[in-house]
Amino acid sequence: MSFPHRHLLGIKGLSEQDIIYLLDRADEAVKISRQREKKTSTLRGLTQINLFFEASTRTQASFELAGKRLGADVMNMSVANSSVKKGETLVDTAMTLNAMRPDVLVVRHSSAGAVALLSQKVGCPVINAGDGAHEHPTQALLDALTIRRAKGKVGRLIVAICGDVLHSRVARSNILLLNALGARVRVVAPSTLLPSGIADMGVEVFQSMEDGLRDADVVMMLRLQRERMAGSFVPSVREYFRYYGLDADKLSLAKPDALVMHPGPMNRGVEIASDIADGPQSVIELQVEMGVAVRMAVMETLMLSEGNQP
Amino acid sequence: MKPRVLANVRIVDPSTGIDEIGDIVIIDGRISAIGADAAGMAPPSGAEIEDCAGLIAVPGLVDACVHIGEPGAEHRETIASASRAAARGGVTSIIMMPDTDPVIDDVALVDFVQRLARDEAVVRVHPAAALTKGLKGEEMTEFGLLLEAGAVWLSNGRHTVDNPAVMRRAMTYARDFGAVIAVATQDQRLGATGVMNEGLFASWLGLPGIPREAEIIPLERDLRLAGLTGARYHAMSISVPQSADVIRDAKARGLAVTAGISINHLTLNETDIGEYRTFFRLSPPLRTEDDRRAMVAALAEGVIDIIVSAHDPQDVDTKRLPFADAENGAIGLETMLAAALRLYHSGDVPLMRLVDALSTRPARILGLEAGTLAPGARADIALIDADYPWVVSKDDLISKSKNSPFEDARFTGKVLQTLVAGVTVHRA
Numbered sequence: 073m074s075f076p077h078r079h080l081l082g083i084k085g086l087s088e089q090d091i092i093y094l095l096d097r098a099d100e101a102v103k104i105s106r107q108r109e110k111k112t113s114t115l116r117g118l119t120q121i122n123l124f125f126e127a128s129t130r131t132q133a134s135f136e137l138a139g140k141r142l143g144a145d146v147m148n149m150s151v152a153n154s155s156v157k158k159g160e161t162l163v164d165t166a167m168t169l170n171a172m173r174p175d176v177l178v179v180r181h182s183s184a185g186a187v188a189l190l191s192q193k194v195g196c197p198v199i200n201a202g203d204g205a206h207e208h209p210t211q212a213l214l215d216a217l218t219i220r221r222a223k224g225k226v227g228r229l230i231v232a233i234c235g236d237v238l239h240s241r242v243a244r245s246n247i248l249l250l251n252a253l254g255a256r257v258r259v260v261a262p263s264t265l266l267p268s269g270i271a272d273m274g275v276e277v278f279q280s281m282e283d284g285l286r287d288a289d290v291v292m293m294l295r296l297q298r299e300r301m302a303g304s305f306v307p308s309v310r311e312y313f314r315y316y317g318l319d320a321d322k323l324s325l326a327k328p329d330a331l332v333m334h335p336g337p338m339n340r341g342v343e344i345a346s347d348i349a350d351g352p353q354s355v356i357e358l359q360v361e362m363g364v365a366v367r368m369a370v371m372e373t374l375m376l377s378e379g380n381q382p
Numbered sequence: 383m384k385p386r387v388l389a390n391v392r393i394v395d396p397s398t399g400i401d402e403i404g405d406i407v408i409i410d411g412r413i414s415a416i417g418a419d420a421a422g423m424a425p426p427s428g429a430e431i432e433d434c435a436g437l438i439a440v441p442g443l444v445d446a447c448v449h450i451g452e453p454g455a456e457h458r459e460t461i462a463s464a465s466r467a468a469a470r471g472g473v474t475s476i477i478m479m480p481d482t483d484p485v486i487d488d489v490a491l492v493d494f495v496q497r498l499a500r501d502e503a504v505v506r507v508h509p510a511a512a513l514t515k516g517l518k519g520e521e522m523t524e525f526g527l528l529l530e531a532g533a534v535w536l537s538n539g540r541h542t543v544d545n546p547a548v549m550r551r552a553m554t555y556a557r558d559f560g561a562v563i564a565v566a567t568q569d570q571r572l573g574a575t576g577v578m579n580e581g582l583f584a585s586w587l588g589l590p591g592i593p594r595e596a597e598i599i600p601l602e603r604d605l606r607l608a609g610l611t612g613a614r615y616h617a618m619s620i621s622v623p624q625s626a627d628v629i630r631d632a633k634a635r636g637l638a639v640t641a642g643i644s645i646n647h648l649t650l651n652e653t654d655i656g657e658y659r660t661f662f663r664l665s666p667p668l669r670t671e672d673d674r675r676a677m678v679a680a681l682a683e684g685v686i687d688i689i690v691s692a693h694d695p696q697d698v699d700t701k702r703l704p705f706a707d708a709e710n711g712a713i714g715l716e717t718m719l720a721a722a723l724r725l726y727h728s729g730d731v732p733l734m735r736l737v738d739a740l741s742t743r744p745a746r747i748l749g750l751e752a753g754t755l756a757p758g759a760r761a762d763i764a765l766i767d768a769d770y771p772w773v774v775s776k777d778d779l780i781s782k783s784k785n786s787p788f789e790d791a792r793f794t795g796k797v798l799q800t801l802v803a804g805v806t807v808h809r810a
Contacts, residue, residue: 084586163702183704184588185658204706206588241588268591269582 075373079191079198082207083248091216091252097369098217098362104141105364114372115144118175123165124201125151125181130336131201131210134360135178138367144175144375162186163193170194176375179203197374199367205239211335212245214366216253218359219290222331227254232284232326233275234260235294235316235343236305238267242335243294247273260284262316264305265296281315281322288326292333293318293343301342309342319345323353331355385409385426386804391434391765393417395441396738397754406439408761411803416755434765437798440737441753442474442505442762443719444744446564446642447618447690449711451782452498453491454483459695459782461495465503467715467781469808472764472797473691474505475745475752476715480512481539487512487523492531504807505800506762508534508750513552513563519543522552525559534748535562537618540665540710542567542600549604553613562640562747564616567600567625568592568666577706579652579667587658589706592667594622601625605632608639616747617641619692621666623676630685640747641685644692645718648678648725650787660701660708661787664692681739682731688744689736691718695783712787716779721788723768723795733768761804770796 075093077085104112120139124132132148139146151165162181169177170193177198179187184204191198202208219226231250237243237259250257251274259270260278271277278284285291296312306312313319323332332344332354340346349356388406393416395401404417409426425431445468451458459467461478468476478495480486486495492509499507511533515521525536536556542565543549556563573596578584580591601617605628608615617629620641632639646664651671655662662668680686694711701708714721722740725731731739745753752762774788800808 161699161702162704181704183706185706186704188657189702189704204588204704205590244586244588267585268580268593269585272582273585 075377078374080209080370080374081188081191081198081200083209083212083245083252084207086252088252091213091249094213094366094369094373095217095220097373098213098365101365101368102362104368105361110141111143112141113143115139115142115375118144118375119173120144120146120176120178120371121169121174122146122148122178123151123169124149125179125186126202128180128202131180134363135201135367138364138371141364142368142372144371162190166190166193170196176371199370199374202241204241205244206241207245208241209245210363210366210370211242212249213370214359214363215246215292215333215335216249217362217366218333218355219331221362222355222358223289226250228256229289230256230258230287231290231292232258232260232288233292233294234281234284234318236265236296236300237261237270237294238265239297239300240294246292247275258284258288260316262306282325285322285325288330290331290333291318291323291326295335295337296339296343313342317341317343317345318348320348323348329353333359336360383410383804385429387425387429387431388434388439388763388765389421389431391437391439393439393755394733394737395755396734396742397441398756401734406755406761406763408804411761411805413755413757413759413761416757436767438766438768439755440764440766441741441755442764442800442802443472443740444475444748444750444752445473445691445693445715445718446477446688446744446748447479447644447692448476448715449479449481449694451695452482453494457782458697461498461507462502463780463782464693464715465499465505465507467713468505469800469802470780470797471691471716472719472766472800473715474762474764474800474802475750476505476507477534477748478507478509479539480510480537481517485512485516486510487515487517489524489527489531492528492533496532505802506752508532508748510535510537510564512536513538514543514548517541519545519548522555525556525561529559529561534750535564535616537564540566542569544570546603546607550607550611553607553611553615557611557613560614562614562616564618565604566618566665567597567604569596569600572596572599576667577663578655579669581652581670583652583655587655594624594669597622597666598624598628602628605637605639608632608637609635612638614638619644619666619690620686621647621669621677622673623680626677626680626685633685640687642688642690643677643681643686644690645714645721646692646712646787647674648681648689649721650674654787658705660703660705661712661785661789663705663708663710664712665710678725678730682735684735687739687747689718689722689739691715695781696785697783701785711785713779713781713783713785716781717774717786717788717793719764719766719797720793720795723793726768727794761801763801764797765799766795767798768795770794770798772796
């Protein structure tokens with residue numbers, strides 16, 4: 073069994089077997105991270121460039137650590153304040169970096185499709201670390217790994233994805249991945265935060281948390297961006313928290329052992345109450361740990377697969 | 383110039399309703415005789431006779447919506463290069479949109495365009511003038527002087543006039559001059575962040591959508607104002623069947639209203655965008671296949687009067703970008719007729735209606751001396767082999783910009799020769 077893709081641009085296009093292959097490999101990577109000696113030589117001599125056109129402390133740190141634990145040389149490029157601001161196009165940046173012969177590019181960009189465009193211009197595997205409102209595949213993989221380790225399976229579980237689905241790449245990747253593994257996916261949000269055609273995206277749609285959380289095995293909260301809180305998509309923070317914030321009352325409608333997840337960074341008191349985020353059902357810290365493992369698995373898979381050898 | 387005879391050609395002329403095989407006799411750049419009758423007559427002495435058996439002669443196409451980069455963006459397209467692309471597509475008259483830099487909102491600029499066209503263009507180029515100064519939607523331009531200088535109609539370019547009071551007054555004033563106001567309706571706020579058709583496909587791509595209401599609401603408003611003022615109104619580029627419905631109703635109420643559609647919206651749909659292909663990023667956006675089919679039916683019915691190329695040259699600086707950051711627009715002069723023939727070959731639109739929509743009717747709406755092969759008319763003619771198979775190659779396109787949504791498309795039917803005033807300006 074191998075992994076038949078050159079890049080990881082999204083969950084779309086991955087089969088159930090592809091996903092399980094990556095999750096199994098990530099399980100192995102977890103062991104490495106839990107050892108005292110965390111550094112391996114799997115990717116020794118190979119160069120990883122993290123190219124972030126949009127600032128992200130957490131994801132960038134996670135990819136950096138994953139690369140270092142595999143022995144790769146890691147370089148971080150935050151392009152938010154470099155030549156791209158001076159008018160250099162995405163494609164030119166890609167070609168410049170490509171000339172430096174990296175062995176993998178990890179790319180985040182604020183525009184949907186930007187990472188795919190860049191991947192057409194470079195000679196190494198590209199990993200999408202989030203492109204606009206399109207996809208964030210490693211987040212969906214780490215979420216699945218977290219669920220699988222906590223519940224023993226993903227298939228047939230009821231997963232409620234709650235909040236700003238409209239602007240969320242995390243939601244899109246999770247909807248695709250969870251469906252591929254046979255979970256029942258629900259989305260819960262005010263209609264202003266749901267994309268057009270959502271009912272045809274393989275989910276059950278709910279406008280109330282009370283209905284959407286009932287009997288759920290997993291409650292996955294999404295971050296609501298600050299600029300969307302004050303009147304443009306929802307009237308106010310306090311109204312949003314009242315109807316869509318995850319508190320003890322709403323969570324009590326889910327199964328007693330339901331997992332609480334959040335991709336971070338959290339807005340405590342907006343989409344999630346502090347005591348729930350820190351409570352016994354929360355697996356938010358486990359998600360962060362699984363993030364490193366999943367990224368190790370993805371990089372190892374892409375960089376060592378036969379077609380991608382330098 | 384020697385007299386010319388195009389012999390044994392199938393003549394399709396919507397202006398006279400003729401569809402027959404015969405000859406076209408051209409003397410001094412004008413058609414002197416045409417049809418089966420002309421074939422029976424002796425050719426004029428010294429005439430150059432060309433056997434056109436198997437070909438179709440139609441009046442040269444009149445393209446009512448062409449964006450050109452001159453003045454201001456000559457690296458994308460000049461009047462000369464656009465005219466050569468037009469000749470290749472059988473287009474003998476082009477209406478140049480006023481959204482150049484500077485905007486064509488002044489008599490001096492109308493003169494500039496006409497001078498340049500006279501000196502450098504191989505087809506007829508007619509400027510459209512801006513409806514409001516700088517296309518800002520605030521102050522009227524000098525309608526009378528602009529029309530007198532040669533502007534063929536008044537357009538607000540790609541933008542709806544937001545302020546209904548400004549629009550009402552412009553329509554009222556334009557009526558006195560019998561001018562046509564041509565508008566692409568798109569609500570700037572309702573579709574503000576959108577980059578493609580709103581719906582499931584956009585949602586999966588993570589791209590913000592443009593709802594169809596962004597087109598329909600300002601169109602309905604404008605048609606109300608057309609009713610109020612009695613102005614002649616042309617909806618330049620509609621994309622959804624609900625727009626065709628309101629046009630149909632307005633016509634039934636007796637308003638002087640016409641409508642156009644781009645060839646792209648008749649032959650492509652939103653799924654052609656695939657994985658973020660920016661050449662398919664258009665304004666209005668490509669809609670669904672159901673919409674496309676309904677628009678083809680509305681064209682066949684005649685509710686949609688005309689087809690335009692909406693030729694809009696863009697280069698790599700504006701297209702080789704992430705989809706949401708790219709510009710709208712596609713070139714189309716060279717491929718419009720071949721693409722339109724798809725609708726003929728599929729049996730959806732009869733050839734006569736198609737030629738009407740591409741030539742005769744736009745000429746009539748614009749008041750141009752074109753769109754007809756009647757005796758006495760200027761010999762602007764496209765000679766077509768309707769069964770010629772070919773593949774569009776980027777390298778073959780002669781437009782200065784290469785942003786064609788039909789790159790690598792297979793077509794059946796090609797323009798083999800284009801004549802302007804009896805002179806061959808293109809031969810394949």
